[in-house]
Amino acid sequence: MHEIGIVSGILKTVIDTAREAGASRVVRVLLRIGDMCEVVPESLDFAWEVFREDDPLTLEAALEVEEVHPRSRCLVCGEVFAHDRFHMRCPACGSGDTHLECGRELDIVSMEIETDD
Numbered sequence: 270m271h272e273i274g275i276v277s278g279i280l281k282t283v284i285d286t287a288r289e290a291g292a293s294r295v296v297r298v299l300l301r302i303g304d305m306c307e308v309v310p311e312s313l314d315f316a317w318e319v320f321r322e323d324d325p326l327t328l329e330a331a332l333e334v335e336e337v338h339p340r341s342r343c344l345v346c347g348e349v350f351a352h353d354r355f356h357m358r359c360p361a362c363g364s365g366d367t368h369l370e371c372g373r374e375l376d377i378v379s380m381e382i383e384t385d386d
């Protein structure tokens with residue numbers, strides 16, 4: 270389950286960032302994840318709920334995920350096309366010589382924090 274590695278990496282970044290910002294707690298984290306990362310949403314949620322409890326800052330932090338569907342550009346005819354994880358052949362000319370333009374991102378888009386004032 271590689272979601273554990275993803276979640277612990279994200280939480281580390283989130284906690285470091287929140288601490289630097291002087292946060293007392295993290296309310297929400299928004300991620301952007303490409304389908305090509307092969308993240309299973311249920312496993313991601315499960316890992317999040319387990320590992321967020323390791324730090325008081327993220328104890329109640331909510332996780333939101335924005336999915337990015339893959340898109341590639343054909344290096345032969347220039348066609349840009351959307352596809353799933355398994356079918357990456359150019360629909361216009363049939364070439365398998367394609368370049369993935371998006372769908373492999375794994376980014377923290379934003380996070381909402383609270384500070385004690």
Ligand SMILES: [Zn+2]
Pocket residue numbers: 343344345346347348359360361362363364
């Ligand atoms: Zn093509």
